[in-house]
Amino acid sequence: MKIEDEIKQAAFRNDHQKAHVNLIFTANWLQQQQSGFFKQFGLTLPQFNILRILRGQHPKPATVNLLIERMLDKTSNASRIVDKLEAKELVTRCVCPSNRRAVDIRISDAGLELLVRLDAAMDDQRFGVQNLAPAEAAQLSSLLDKIRD
Amino acid sequence: MKIEDEIKQAAFRNDHQKAHVNLIFTANWLQQQQSGFFKQFGLTLPQFNILRILRGQHPKPATVNLLIERMLDKTSNASRIVDKLEAKELVTRCVCPSNRRAVDIRISDAGLELLVRLDAAMDDQRFGVQNLAPAEAAQLSSLLDKIRD
DNA sequence: TGCAAATATATGTACATACATTTAATATCC
DNA sequence: GGATATTAAATGTATGTACATATATTTGCA
Numbered sequence: 001m002k003i004e005d006e007i008k009q010a011a012f013r014n015d016h017q018k019a020h021v022n023l024i025f026t027a028n029w030l031q032q033q034q035s036g037f038f039k040q041f042g043l044t045l046p047q048f049n050i051l052r053i054l055r056g057q058h059p060k061p062a063t064v065n066l067l068i069e070r071m072l073d074k075t076s077n078a079s080r081i082v083d084k085l086e087a088k089e090l091v092t093r094c095v096c097p098s099n100r101r102a103v104d105i106r107i108s109d110a111g112l113e114l115l116v117r118l119d120a121a122m123d124d125q126r127f128g129v130q131n132l133a134p135a136e137a138a139q140l141s142s143l144l145d146k147i148r149d
Numbered sequence: 150m151k152i153e154d155e156i157k158q159a160a161f162r163n164d165h166q167k168a169h170v171n172l173i174f175t176a177n178w179l180q181q182q183q184s185g186f187f188k189q190f191g192l193t194l195p196q197f198n199i200l201r202i203l204r205g206q207h208p209k210p211a212t213v214n215l216l217i218e219r220m221l222d223k224t225s226n227a228s229r230i231v232d233k234l235e236a237k238e239l240v241t242r243c244v245c246p247s248n249r250r251a252v253d254i255r256i257s258d259a260g261l262e263l264l265v266r267l268d269a270a271m272d273d274q275r276f277g278v279q280n281l282a283p284a285e286a287a288q289l290s291s292l293l294d295k296i297r298d
Numbered sequence: 299t300g301c302a303a304a305t306a307t308a309t310g311t312a313c314a315t316a317c318a319t320t321t322a323a324t325a326t327c328c
Numbered sequence: 329g330g331a332t333a334t335t336a337a338a339t340g341t342a343t344g345t346a347c348a349t350a351t352a353t354t355t356g357c358a
């Protein structure tokens with residue numbers, strides 16, 4: 001659906017403003033699609049992102065600092081998200097032996113198993129970007145890169 | 150900067166996954182740019198969005214329902230955002246005379262004056278979408294519309 | 299008329315975000 | 329070696345988000 005109809009607003013001032021609003025709106029739409037998906041597995045999107053980073057490190061540990069660096073949203077509070085994952089026993093946390101200020105965080109076996117199930121489910125799930133032809137997807141990435149220049 | 154470098158991740162599985170991650174990342178980046186901007190004026194982004202809707206209605210009142218319909222993020226809690234705006238005396242709220250279940254919300258003179266200052270400041274501010282040529286901005290909108298089909 | 303359903307908003311709870319501050323451990327410099 | 333600065337993580341507070349529930353008002357129909 002065109003963005004004008006989607007948000008029931010009169011015309012935009014120009015193509016830039018329209019693209020801007022469309023970008024915020026669409027990313028939000030995508031995030032809602034996904035959070036509904038993750039909820040089936042008892043996870044939130046940030047929790048999933050952290051689990052995925054931990055799998056990338058596995059079997060090496062990650063510190064909170066490393067999580068913050070790698071997270072898509074750099075300003076969020078990794079420490080408290082790890083709290084929730086630890087409560088679900090999807091990760092382990094223990095003081096780093098070589099630097100007792102830092103904390104070694106590792107994905108647990110239960111966490112790895114959960115991600116396996118998620119991978120399978122995600123392959124079945126068709127998120128919106130699948131509506132684009134491969135060339136269109138590449139072009140979208142290129143336009144987005146330009147915005148952040 | 151290319152998205153691969155931005156999030157320090159190895160190659161993506163395909164153009165679709167890359168576009169997807171890029172979309173979430175970029176919209177987040179934009180929102181952070183903006184929320185820093187609005188903070189100078191003592192507002193958050195959702196508060197600004199609601200003020201803008203109220204200005205669009207002015208001098209007619211809006212109800213909470215109307216705000217929810219018009220807001221970009223439809224699931225957020227308009228009632229409590231109006232609480233904050235009311236505390237700053239940027240809006241007024243009173244029971245609708247013709248339907249005492251509903252509440253008439255209006256932007257105050259102080260709210261209108263704040264938006265005038267914001268408009269001026271936003272014209273000076275160059276958000277990322279300005280990096281795109283007009284045709285590119287139009288194409289971005291068209292790609293985003295396709296994703297939500 | 300009176301009672302149930304629908305509507306408009308507000309409130310409660312859990313979680314996430316943004317940002318400042320605190321606590322503890324380590325590094326640095328004199 | 330000891331005071332000070334730096335670093336890593338956790339915590340506090342205010343705000344926003346998501347979703348369920350509560351409260352009040354109006355509507356509609358038996």
